[in-house]
Amino acid sequence: MTDTLASYSLLAIYSAMAIYAIAFIMFTLDLARRSAPAPVRLEVAVGAATAKRGSTALLERLSTDAPAAAQPKGPRYLRAAFALTIVAWVLHVVGAVLRGVAAGRVPWANMFEFTLTATAIIIGVFIAVQVWQDLRFLGAFVSGFVLLALGIASTNFYVDVVPLPPALQSAWLVIHVFVASLGTGFFALGAALSVVQLLQGRRAVGKATRLGFLDTLPTADKLENLAYRVIVVGFVFWTFTLIAGAIWAEHAWGRYWGWDTKEVWTFIIWTIFAGYIHARATRGWRGSRSATLAIIGFGAVVFNFTIVNLFFKGLHAYSGL
Amino acid sequence: MASSRPSKDTASNDAEAPDSTRPQGHFDAPETIVQPKLDFVGYLRFFWRQLTSMRTALLLLLLLALAAIPGSLVPQVSSDPNGVVQYKANNPTLAPVLESLGVFSTYSSVWFSAIYLLLFVSLIGCVIPRTKHHWDALRARPPKTPARLSRLEGFTTRETTMDAATAIASARTLLRRLGYRTEVYASASSAPDSVSAERGYLRETGNLVFHTALIGVLITVGVGGGFGYTGQRVVVEGYAFNNSLASYDSFNPGRFFSDGALEPYSIALDSFTPVYEQKNLNALGQPIDYTAAVTTTLRGQKPHKDVIKVNSPLEIGGTQVYLLGNGYAPVVTVKDPNGTVVFSQPTACLPQNANLTSICVIKLPDGLDKQLGMLGFFYPTSVAQTDGTLASNYPDLLNPILSLNMYTGDLGLDNGVGTNAYSLNTDSLTEVAGLKADTPAIRLGVGDSAQLPGGLGTIELTAIPRFVSLDVHHDPAQVWVLVFAILVVAGLVTSLFIPRRRVWVKVVTGKAGVLTLEYAGLARGDDPALAAAVEEIAERHSQQPLA
Numbered sequence: 001m002t003d004t005l006a007s008y009s010l011l012a013i014y015s016a017m018a019i020y021a022i023a024f025i026m027f028t029l030d031l032a033r034r035s036a037p038a039p040v041r042l043e044v045a046v047g048a049a050t051a052k053r054g055s056t057a058l059l060e061r062l063s064t065d066a067p068a069a070a071q072p073k074g075p076r077y078l079r080a081a082f083a084l085t086i087v088a089w090v091l092h093v094v095g096a097v098l099r100g101v102a103a104g105r106v107p108w109a110n111m112f113e114f115t116l117t118a119t120a121i122i123i124g125v126f127i128a129v130q131v132w133q134d135l136r137f138l139g140a141f142v143s144g145f146v147l148l149a150l151g152i153a154s155t156n157f158y159v160d161v162v163p164l165p166p167a168l169q170s171a172w173l174v175i176h177v178f179v180a181s182l183g184t185g186f187f188a189l190g191a192a193l194s195v196v197q198l199l200q201g202r203r204a205v206g207k208a209t210r211l212g213f214l215d216t217l218p219t220a221d222k223l224e225n226l227a228y229r230v231i232v233v234g235f236v237f238w239t240f241t242l243i244a245g246a247i248w249a250e251h252a253w254g255r256y257w258g259w260d261t262k263e264v265w266t267f268i269i270w271t272i273f274a275g276y277i278h279a280r281a282t283r284g285w286r287g288s289r290s291a292t293l294a295i296i297g298f299g300a301v302v303f304n305f306t307i308v309n310l311f312f313k314g315l316h317a318y319s320g321l
Numbered sequence: 322m323a324s325s326r327p328s329k330d331t332a333s334n335d336a337e338a339p340d341s342t343r344p345q346g347h348f349d350a351p352e353t354i355v356q357p358k359l360d361f362v363g364y365l366r367f368f369w370r371q372l373t374s375m376r377t378a379l380l381l382l383l384l385l386a387l388a389a390i391p392g393s394l395v396p397q398v399s400s401d402p403n404g405v406v407q408y409k410a411n412n413p414t415l416a417p418v419l420e421s422l423g424v425f426s427t428y429s430s431v432w433f434s435a436i437y438l439l440l441f442v443s444l445i446g447c448v449i450p451r452t453k454h455h456w457d458a459l460r461a462r463p464p465k466t467p468a469r470l471s472r473l474e475g476f477t478t479r480e481t482t483m484d485a486a487t488a489i490a491s492a493r494t495l496l497r498r499l500g501y502r503t504e505v506y507a508s509a510s511s512a513p514d515s516v517s518a519e520r521g522y523l524r525e526t527g528n529l530v531f532h533t534a535l536i537g538v539l540i541t542v543g544v545g546g547g548f549g550y551t552g553q554r555v556v557v558e559g560y561a562f563n564n565s566l567a568s569y570d571s572f573n574p575g576r577f578f579s580d581g582a583l584e585p586y587s588i589a590l591d592s593f594t595p596v597y598e599q600k601n602l603n604a605l606g607q608p609i610d611y612t613a614a615v616t617t618t619l620r621g622q623k624p625h626k627d628v629i630k631v632n633s634p635l636e637i638g639g640t641q642v643y644l645l646g647n648g649y650a651p652v653v654t655v656k657d658p659n660g661t662v663v664f665s666q667p668t669a670c671l672p673q674n675a676n677l678t679s680i681c682v683i684k685l686p687d688g689l690d691k692q693l694g695m696l697g698f699f700y701p702t703s704v705a706q707t708d709g710t711l712a713s714n715y716p717d718l719l720n721p722i723l724s725l726n727m728y729t730g731d732l733g734l735d736n737g738v739g740t741n742a743y744s745l746n747t748d749s750l751t752e753v754a755g756l757k758a759d760t761p762a763i764r765l766g767v768g769d770s771a772q773l774p775g776g777l778g779t780i781e782l783t784a785i786p787r788f789v790s791l792d793v794h795h796d797p798a799q800v801w802v803l804v805f806a807i808l809v810v811a812g813l814v815t816s817l818f819i820p821r822r823r824v825w826v827k828v829v830t831g832k833a834g835v836l837t838l839e840y841a842g843l844a845r846g847d848d849p850a851l852a853a854a855v856e857e858i859a860e861r862h863s864q865q866p867l868a
C-alpha cells in the first residue's frame with residue numbers, strides 16, 4: 001500500500017516535471033519574443049484563435065472579444081506557459097500529498113520530500129503573487145529552478161518511505177519546516193526579481209544590449225521595490241523559522257542554540273537579509289548592491305540545503321541519504 | 322511608485338531626512354563628513370557617529386555573517402570535541418594556525434565576539450536617540466496642511482453640497498475612526514478649512530521594539546549561560562541518580578554557577594522501552610519510539626511517576642531532563658574460585674551502530690588473584706558471519722551475546738589518576754582470553770556462565786538491563802530569551818507591515834461658491850497601498866457625510 005502510493009506520487013512528480021519543462025521553454029520563448037517586439041502583436045491576434053484549447057480558452061477568448069479588453073492579457077506564449085505551470089503545479093501538489101499519505105505524515109522529513117514540498121511552495125508563491133502583481137516574466141527563472149531541483153531530488157535524493165525517528169516526531173516538524181519552505185519561496189522570487197533588476201540596471205547604462213526583452217519589463221527601480229516587498233515577507237518567515245528551530249532544538253536536543261552547522265547557516269542567511277534590509281535604507285547601497293545581497297542571500301539558502309546537508313557534519317542529519 | 326518618487330515633506334517641524342523612502346527617524350552619516358577637531362572629545366564624538374551610523378551597522382552585519390562561516394567548516398570544541406581531535410590529526414600543518422586563530426571555538430573567539438559586541442553597541446547607540454525622537458513625534462501634532470495638495474500621492478477631488486464646517490467635522494470623524502490622529506488647520510481664511518491626519522506610529526514603535534528585543538535576547542542568552550549548568554549522567558534500569566555534583570558523569574557549569582543552583586532531587590529509571598520498526602522492510606529495526614518511565618522524588622515530597630521521551634523532556638526542580646541516548650548495560654557476575662561474588666553490576670556499553678553492537682569495558686582491580694580487565698562486544702541480536710565473527714542485525718534483544726577479551730596486569734586504577742571508564746588501555750596488559758591468547762574470547766548468552774582463564778574464577782551474564790543517558794539543563798533565563806524572541810517577531814511584523822502615512826482633506830471654494838473637497842496623502846516609508854487608501858477615504862467621506 002505504502003509503496004503503491006509512493007510510486008503514484010513519483011508518477012505525478014515526473015508528469016509535473018515534464019509539464020514544467022514545456023512551461024519553461026514557453027517562458028523562455030516569451031522572453032525571446034519580447035526581444036523582437038514589432039511582430040508580436042499581430043501573432044497574438046492570429047495565434048489566439050488557433051492555439052487555445054481546454055477550459056482556459058473560453059475565459060481568454062471572452063476577454064479578447066470584449067471590446068473594452070482589446071489588450072490581450074499578455075503575449076500568447078506567456079499565457080500558455082503560465083497555464084501549464086498551474087497544471088504542473090496541481091500534479092506537483094498531488095505528488096507531494098500522495099507521498100505524505102504514503103508515509104502517514106507530512107511530506108517533508110528528508111531531503112527528497114523537503115525538495116518536493118519546498119519547490120511546490122515556491123511555485124505556489126509564484127502563482128499566488130500574480131494576484132498582487134503580474135510577475136509572470138519571472139516564469140523562466142522560477143520554473144527552470146524548480147525543474148532543476150526536482151530533477152536532482154528525484155535522481156539523487158530519492159529514498160523510500162521510512163518512519164520518523166523519535167527526534168523528528170514533533171509538531172515542530174510541521175511548523176518549522178513548512179515556514180522555512182515558505183520563506184524559501186519568497187526569497188526565491190526576491191532573488192529572481194533582483195537578477196532582473198541587475199540586468200535592467202546594466203541595460204540602463206548601455207550594457208546588456210542584446211537582452212531586448214528587458215525593455216518590456218519594469219524598470220530597475222520598480223523591480224527593486226517589488227523585490228524588497230517579497231523579501232521582507234520571506235524575512236519574517238525566516239525569523240520565525242529560526243526561533244521555531246531553536247524551540248524545537250531545546251525540546252529534542254536539549255539546548256536551544258548550539259552552533260550546529262545548520263543553525264550557523266540559518267543564522268548567516270538571516271544576517272545577510274537583515275543586511276539587505278539595512279542596505280536599502282543606506283545611502284549608496286540601494287540599487288545593485290542591495291540586489292546583489294538578495295541574490296547572495298538566496299544562494300546561501302540553496303547552499304544551506306544542499307551542500308550543508310550533504311557534506312557538513314552536524315545534528316541535522318536527516319537527509320535520509 | 323510611492324516610495325521611489327521623491328516627495329515633498331512640507332512639515333517643517335519635522336527634522337527627518339527629505340527623502341520619504343528613507344525610514345522614519347533614521348540617522349545616517351552626513352554626506353560630507355566635517356573634519357572633526359582633533360581634540361580627544363572631538364575624536365570620540367566622530368568615532369561614535371561613525372559607529373552608530375547605518376552604514377556601519379550594515380557592514381558589521383555582513384561581517385558577522387562572514388565571520389560565522391569558518392566555524393561551520395571546521396569542527397567546534399563545544400559541539401564536536403572528537404571531531405576537533407580528528408581534524409587536528411588529519412591536518413597537522415593547518416590545525417595549529419587555526420588553533421591560534423581560535424577557529425575551533427569560533428563563536429566564543431575574540432574576533433567573533435568583537436564583531437557582535439560592536440554591532441550591539443552600535444545598535445544601542447542607534448536605538449536610544451531614535452526612541453527619544455519617536456517619543457517626541459508621538460506627542461507632536463500632525464503637520465500643517467501643505468499649500469498645494471495636488472502634488473501629493475493619490476490626489477483626488479470631490480464636489481460637495483456640505484458646508485465647509487460640516488465637511489471638516491465629518492472628515493475628522495472619519496479619519497479618527499480609521500485610526501488617524503487629526504488636527505484641524507486654517508489657511509488664509511480664519512475658519513478651519515483642512516484636516517491633517519497621520520497614522521501608523523506603531524510602525525516605528527515596532528521597529529524600536531524589534532531592535533531593543535534583539536538586545537534583550539543577547540543579554541538573556543548571556544545571563545542564562547552564566548548562571549546555568551548542564552550535566553550528563555548514565556542511568557541503568559532499576560537505578561537512580563541524584564542531582565548533585567558528585568553524581569554527574571560530566572558537568573559544565575556557567576561562569577557564575579554555585580552549588581546552591583543544584584536543586585536536590587532524584588530520578589530513578591524504572592524501565593526503558595524502545596520500539597523498533599518491524600513491518601517496513603526499508604526501515605527494519607529503525608527506532609520509532611523511546612520511552613523512559615521514571616520515578617522522581619523532590620526533597621521532602623512523595624515519589625512521583627513520570628515519563629521522559631525524546632522531544633518531551635521532564636521538567637523538575639528548575640531543570641529540564643532530556644533523554645538523549647540509550648543502550649545496553651549487561652550485568653556480569655564474577656565469582657572467585659571459592660564461589661564468593663566479587664563483582665556483580667551493570668556496565669553501560671557504548672553503542673557503535675544502528676543495530677546497537679556495543680563496546681563494553683569491565684575492570685576488576687580487586688577481589689581476584691590478579692587484576693582483570695575485560696574488553697567486550699555486545700550483540701543484542703547476534704548472527705555469525707562467514708568468518709566466524711559475530712555481528713548484530715537488529716537492535717532489540719532477540720539473541721544477545723556478550724563476547725569478552727580478557728587481560729591481566731596493572732589496570733592503572735590505583736594511582737589516583739582518573740581514567741576513562743569507557744576505555745581500557747591494553748598496551749601493558751597480558752591478554753588471557755581472545756585472539757592472541759590460548760583461550761578464545763568468552764561468549765556468553767543470558768544466564769550462561771564460564772570459567773575464567775587461569776583458574777581465576779567464574780563469570781556469568783546475569784541480566785541485560787538497558788541504560789539511558791540523561792542530559793540535565795538549568796537555564797534561569799530561558800523563558801526570557803523566548804519572551805524577547807517573540808517580541809522580535811512581533812516588532813518585526815509591526816514595523817514591516819503597518820504603513821505610516823499622512824492624509825489631508827481640504828475644502829476649496831471654487832467659482833460661484835461651489836465647494837470642492839481635496840484629498841491627498843504622503844507615504845512615509847514603503848507604502849504601495851497609499852493611493853488606494855486616499856481614494857477610499859474620499860469615496861466614504863463624500864458619499865456618507867458623518868455627523
Ligand code: HEM
Binds near residue numbers: 277448846
Ligand atoms: C544586531 C544588529 C541588527 C539587526 C539584526 C537588525 C535588523 C533589522 C531588521 C530585520 C530590520 C527590518 C525590520 C524593521 O524595520 O524593524 C531593521 C531595520 C532597521 N534598522 Fe536594524 N538591525 C540591527 C542593527 C541596527 C543598527 C545598529 C541600526 C542603526 C545604526 C539599525 C537601524 C535600523 C533602521 C533605521 C531600520 C529601518 C530600516 C527600514 O525601515 O528600511 N539597525 N533592522
